[in-house]
Amino acid sequence: MGGRSSSIQKASLSALHYAGIDSLAAGLSRGTGAIFALHHVLPATPMAFAPNRHLEVTPEFLDRTIRLVIERGYDVISLDDARVRLAEGDLARPFVCFTFDDGYRDVLQHAYPVFKRHQRPFAVYIASDFADGHGSIWWRALENLVRNVDTIELKIDGTLQHFSCERPAAKARAYVAIHRWLRRLPEDDAREIVADLCRHHEIDVSGLCGELAMSWAEIRELARDPLVTIGAHTRRHVPIGPLSYAEARAEIGESCARVGREIGRPCRHFSFPEGGVGPREFELAREAGLATAVTSHSGLLKPHHASAMDALPRIALNGDLQKPHYVKVLLSGVPFALDSGARRVGLRRPSAATA
Numbered sequence: 001m002g003g004r005s006s007s008i009q010k011a012s013l014s015a016l017h018y019a020g021i022d023s024l025a026a027g028l029s030r031g032t033g034a035i036f037a038l039h040h041v042l043p044a045t046p047m048a049f050a051p052n053r054h055l056e057v058t059p060e061f062l063d064r065t066i067r068l069v070i071e072r073g074y075d076v077i078s079l080d081d082a083r084v085r086l087a088e089g090d091l092a093r094p095f096v097c098f099t100f101d102d103g104y105r106d107v108l109q110h111a112y113p114v115f116k117r118h119q120r121p122f123a124v125y126i127a128s129d130f131a132d133g134h135g136s137i138w139w140r141a142l143e144n145l146v147r148n149v150d151t152i153e154l155k156i157d158g159t160l161q162h163f164s165c166e167r168p169a170a171k172a173r174a175y176v177a178i179h180r181w182l183r184r185l186p187e188d189d190a191r192e193i194v195a196d197l198c199r200h201h202e203i204d205v206s207g208l209c210g211e212l213a214m215s216w217a218e219i220r221e222l223a224r225d226p227l228v229t230i231g232a233h234t235r236r237h238v239p240i241g242p243l244s245y246a247e248a249r250a251e252i253g254e255s256c257a258r259v260g261r262e263i264g265r266p267c268r269h270f271s272f273p274e275g276g277v278g279p280r281e282f283e284l285a286r287e288a289g290l291a292t293a294v295t296s297h298s299g300l301l302k303p304h305h306a307s308a309m310d311a312l313p314r315i316a317l318n319g320d321l322q323k324p325h326y327v328k329v330l331l332s333g334v335p336f337a338l339d340s341g342a343r344r345v346g347l348r349r350p351s352a353a354t355a
């Protein structure tokens, strides 16, 4: 998510808060649940160029959010318990689950102690290539590249373009333009282009996965705590929608099998990487025998999700929106109701919960 869309989202959420919508809607949201989607938890560090900052929240914000949901009467529960409540229609008390995608080390370092202090559960979805230390975290590779060079030349849609990267504002513009274009390409092409650019500029990103993602030993350390659920998030961290049937099946099945082998118990939960997913992918998750599968579609859990455990929506806790009143408005469900209303009348394209 770029700076501009974050600003629009901030303005909308603030407007809803100051209009008292979150308080009015608090009653309506009771009896439902929510699954929060997060990525990184890191102490705040002032940096002029940090294009992936929206994927980070601070440990203090995480702590405040846990306290806020508890104060507002939500139970913080595990994905297994959420499944039971949905399946049994036990929705007398609202609940939230906290989930982290990709399996970054900062979750172990900075999120785990917060949940431990509160004695509340959370889940981490592992992309097995990341844990093996050889996956492609290409959006971070691109960030490293733009941070460390003064100019980038790149053929975009057949036209050679020059991006100045001399000052933070220029770096931000270059990152957004290149990232936006790469996101439109097939995943493997985007990875290859970033890898080529890094090679060309002699930016070594070979250690990025090992630096950012938890190793299997660290994942096993987390998994030993009954507060922690370890789920899977594909092998290669690829959008599943564009894959062939066999590849899609393998990305789900083999990542779950690998996680299960590593932690010594079945992996029952899965998170679809961002990208279009639909009936075929949900059917594959069902076939894999998963208890739940979550998507990047934004929304609250409703009773009808009892029959859609393989397609559960989430609410992204965006690093650009680290204010309690944003969380209150998101939990009201009103932004998602407005968004789907806007989509029905053709004002807005479907939005994704994660970047």
Ligand SMILES: [Zn+2]
Pocket: 101, 102, 233, 237, 273, 274
């Ligand atoms: Zn992911």
